[in-house]
Amino acid sequence: xxxxxxxxxxxxxxxxxxxxxxxxxxxxxxxxxxxxxxxxxxxxxxxxxxxxxxxxxxxxxxxxxxxxxxxxxxxxxxxxxxxxxxxxxxxxxxxxxxxxxxxxxxxxxxxxxxxxxxxxxxxxxxxxxxxxxxxxxxxxxxxxxxxxxxxxxxxxxxxxxxxxxxxxxxxxxxxxxxxxxxxxxxxxxxxxxxxxxxxxxxxxxxxxxxxxxxxxxxxxxxxxxxxxxxxxxxxxxxxxxxxxxxxxxxxxxxxxxxxxxxx
Amino acid sequence: xxxxxxxxxxxxxxxxxxxxxxxxxxxxxxxxxxxxxxxxxxxxxxxxxxxxxxxxxxxxxxxxxxxxxxxxxxxxxxxxxxxxxxxxxxxxxxxxxxxxxxxxxxxxxxxxxxxxxxxxxxxxxxxxxxxxxxxxxxxxxxxxxxxxxxxxxxxxxxxxxxxxxxxxxxxxxxxxxxxxxxxxxxxxxxxxxxxxxxxxxxxxxxxxxxxxxxxxxxxxxxxxxxxxxxxxxxxxxxxxxxxxxxxxxxxxxxxxxxxxxxxxxxxxxxxxxxxxxxxxxxxxxxxxxxxxxxxxxxxxxxxxxxxxxxxxxxxxxxxxxxxxxxxxxxxxxxxxxxxxxxxxxxxxxxxxxxxxxxxxxxxxxxxxxxxxxxxxxxxxxxxxxxxxxxxxxxxxxxxxxxxxxxxxxxxxxxxxxxxxxxxxxxxxxxxxxxxxxxxxxxxxxxxxxxxxxxxxxxxxxxxxxxxxxxxxxxxxxxxxxxx
Numbered sequence: 001x002x003x004x005x006x007x008x009x010x011x012x013x014x015x016x017x018x019x020x021x022x023x024x025x026x027x028x029x030x031x032x033x034x035x036x037x038x039x040x041x042x043x044x045x046x047x048x049x050x051x052x053x054x055x056x057x058x059x060x061x062x063x064x065x066x067x068x069x070x071x072x073x074x075x076x077x078x079x080x081x082x083x084x085x086x087x088x089x090x091x092x093x094x095x096x097x098x099x100x101x102x103x104x105x106x107x108x109x110x111x112x113x114x115x116x117x118x119x120x121x122x123x124x125x126x127x128x129x130x131x132x133x134x135x136x137x138x139x140x141x142x143x144x145x146x147x148x149x150x151x152x153x154x155x156x157x158x159x160x161x162x163x164x165x166x167x168x169x170x171x172x173x174x175x176x177x178x179x180x181x182x183x184x185x186x187x188x189x190x191x192x193x194x195x196x197x198x199x200x201x202x203x204x205x206x207x208x209x210x211x212x213x214x215x216x217x218x219x220x221x222x223x224x225x226x227x228x229x230x231x232x233x234x235x236x237x238x239x240x241x242x243x244x245x246x247x248x249x250x251x252x253x254x255x256x257x258x259x260x261x262x263x
Numbered sequence: 264x265x266x267x268x269x270x271x272x273x274x275x276x277x278x279x280x281x282x283x284x285x286x287x288x289x290x291x292x293x294x295x296x297x298x299x300x301x302x303x304x305x306x307x308x309x310x311x312x313x314x315x316x317x318x319x320x321x322x323x324x325x326x327x328x329x330x331x332x333x334x335x336x337x338x339x340x341x342x343x344x345x346x347x348x349x350x351x352x353x354x355x356x357x358x359x360x361x362x363x364x365x366x367x368x369x370x371x372x373x374x375x376x377x378x379x380x381x382x383x384x385x386x387x388x389x390x391x392x393x394x395x396x397x398x399x400x401x402x403x404x405x406x407x408x409x410x411x412x413x414x415x416x417x418x419x420x421x422x423x424x425x426x427x428x429x430x431x432x433x434x435x436x437x438x439x440x441x442x443x444x445x446x447x448x449x450x451x452x453x454x455x456x457x458x459x460x461x462x463x464x465x466x467x468x469x470x471x472x473x474x475x476x477x478x479x480x481x482x483x484x485x486x487x488x489x490x491x492x493x494x495x496x497x498x499x500x501x502x503x504x505x506x507x508x509x510x511x512x513x514x515x516x517x518x519x520x521x522x523x524x525x526x527x528x529x530x531x532x533x534x535x536x537x538x539x540x541x542x543x544x545x546x547x548x549x550x551x552x553x554x555x556x557x558x559x560x561x562x563x564x565x566x567x568x569x570x571x572x573x574x575x576x577x578x579x580x581x582x583x584x585x586x587x588x589x590x591x592x593x594x595x596x597x598x599x600x601x602x603x604x605x606x607x608x609x610x611x612x613x614x615x616x617x618x619x620x621x622x623x624x625x626x627x628x629x630x631x632x633x634x635x636x637x638x639x640x641x642x643x644x645x646x647x648x649x650x651x652x653x654x655x656x657x658x659x660x661x662x663x664x665x666x667x668x669x670x671x672x673x674x675x676x677x678x679x680x681x682x683x684x685x686x687x688x689x690x691x692x693x694x695x696x697x698x699x700x701x702x703x704x705x706x707x708x709x710x711x712x713x714x715x716x717x718x719x720x721x722x723x724x725x726x727x728x729x730x731x732x733x734x735x736x737x738x739x740x741x742x743x744x745x746x
Binding site: 053054055056057058059060073074080081082083084085086087088089090091096097099100101102103104109112113116117120121122123174175177178209234235 | 626683
């Protein structure tokens with residue numbers, strides 16, 4: 001073999017499909033199907049490009065992977081598009097003392113901060129929201145993240161995103177129910193009088209709202225993977241309590257039965 | 264402080280300190296004198312002035328007659344005092360007891376250093392290195408009494424010895440006029456036939472006591488080795504202060520940084536020998552036509568290294584513009600931190616605490632204090648009041664925070680709360696599907712922002728899961744995103 005190639009392979013800079021098992025060090029995502037797709041989980045460090053709209057559960061998808069590390073290390077949110085909710089982060093099990101919020105309007109400053117955070121070695125994870133990251137900027141962040149042993153999550157929601165960014169992993173997220181083109185119940189803000197009727201039809205489809213369809217565009221170790229679904233659950237049991245009661249009234253004998261079932 | 268009469272002292276005598284400082288700045292071959300205007304005397308002169316025939320103690324007029332292009336500098340005691348202090352500062356690193364004899368000398372107590380350095384010759388070698396480094400003309404002598412050492416040094420004996428008899432012999436060759444004895448008393452002594460050290464010593468002290476002043480008696484008894492000297496020792500300043508005057512005025516930040524660098528290097532040395540660290544330094548930039556500008560540079564973590572400071576300062580100075588040129592810089596450090604030996608495991612967590620504090624100082628220097636924040640949870644039912652973002656996490660706050668967290672983690676069932684909240688709720692303007700709800704929040708009756716809202720988890724046409732609420736007036740608002 002070419003000695004240079006051999007050298008690169010030894011340093012794990014070149015990946016061969018035959019040696020997929022040599023990259024054992026992965027961070028489990030907490031979602032089994034995602035772990036399977038990514039050969040065991042996220043890489044331990046590097047930039048992860050997530051192409052997703054805001055509000056698909058994209059953060060809940062990645063938080064379990066970094067939860068343990070944030071007990072000792074910082075977790076930086078750089079210029080989030082909206083205000084972060086502390087209650088949410090607590091509920092997700094993050095140590096709030098280690099959550100750092102960088103608030104800047106200037107994209108250049110945001111990128112600079114991201115790079116500093118990534119390479120400092122103090123951050124377990126950084127979250128950046130940035131549109132149209134250039135290849136050089138992405139490479140810079142990727143190198144910084146590898147240097148600082150940090151997971152960088154780059155969220156992009158724009159339609160025209162580059163898919164050739166030099167990142168460790170690139171994924172696209174979509175709501176699974178939209179992919180299957182199941183018609184969702186239209187509910188306009190003006191016409192809500194028949195809301196309760198609409199809720200009645202939700203019984204079987206509550207689970208479906210928690211399904212997220214993930215497509216792996218590219219990953220450093222492994223092949224691109226077409227869409228598959230992962231359940232990113234809500235904390236509470238979905239469905240209106242009213243609706244439960246109504247169902248209980250029809251199905252079960254009395255209210256007590258409902259309580260025992262819940263426990 | 265008083266000392267016994269048996270310890271060995273060294274006196275360092277700098278006869279032409281101001282001239283040495285002046286000569287160091289310029290290396291022209293011009294006749295230069297330092298002139299004391301009050302006494303109308305030439306007090307210091309360089310070699311070239313001496314070649315022209317100028318002597319010490321001359322008046323300005325006669326010196327001017329002897330040399331046509333004479334450079335005259337006014338004698339300033341402050342310059343010599345500062346130079347002595349600086350030297351004492353450097354000597355303090357190698358020897359402990361230093362007493363300044365302003366304006367031209369200093370006493371060093373050698374006795375207690377002999378054991379440390381293993382004898383006088385090696386101790387003197389170390390001292391000499393420091394003295395040679397500053398490059399002042401120095402004369403020195405050692406003796407078993409402070410005043411004798413001084414007298415010998417003023418006579419330029421330049422001999423460091425432990426031999427008592429040799430010291431005594433050298434002392435007897437000295438002139439009485441160069442001792443500290445009052446001039447009036449010298450005259451009186453002269454009248455009774457005491458004109459040399461030897462004759463002074465042959466008389467009992469009691470015979471002289473009634474003739475000369477108390478001060479002179481003290482000097483004489485000290486010279487004879489019968490009374491201990493009284494000295495107050497030099498203590499280095501607790502706070503660091505360094506002032507540098509620039510050779511030429513500077514307006515550009517890029518130019519000023521290397522000079523700050525050299526200041527920082529000296530500061531690093533200072534901290535290093537003291538095993539100290541610091542959290543903040545103050546840089547004062549003296550401007551030519553405006554008031555001095557002060558910059559306080561903070562670090563979140565105690566540091567001492569020039570490199571660490573350089574990064575922070577460079578970031579902070581990046582956007583600076585100076586209204587006029589800078590002619591001098593002062594670096595002061597109000598408080599030093601003791602460096603503790605870290606007991607942490609070398610490999611645990613890769614020293615992330617240090618790294619995170621370094622990171623924080625770096626970010627704050629570049630973006631500003633207010634841009635880098637920490638989140639805090641406050642127990643309130645109203646979602647917009649749950650999150651507080653704070654600039655600095657103090658001890659007290661963090662305890663409160665962990666209390667809140669503790670309480671919260673006791674809660675077994677978490678409520679669904681969106682990760683992103685809109686800065687202000689917006690009117691719902693799209694078709695949505697209700698996924699979960701309602702959850703009624705009625706709270707805040709105690710202040711002006713009381714609310715009554717029915718919250719729903721909903722999904723819009725793009726699949727985004729949003730948090731919407733309905734007011735009693737049947738108005739629908741979007742309040743957050745489930746991320």
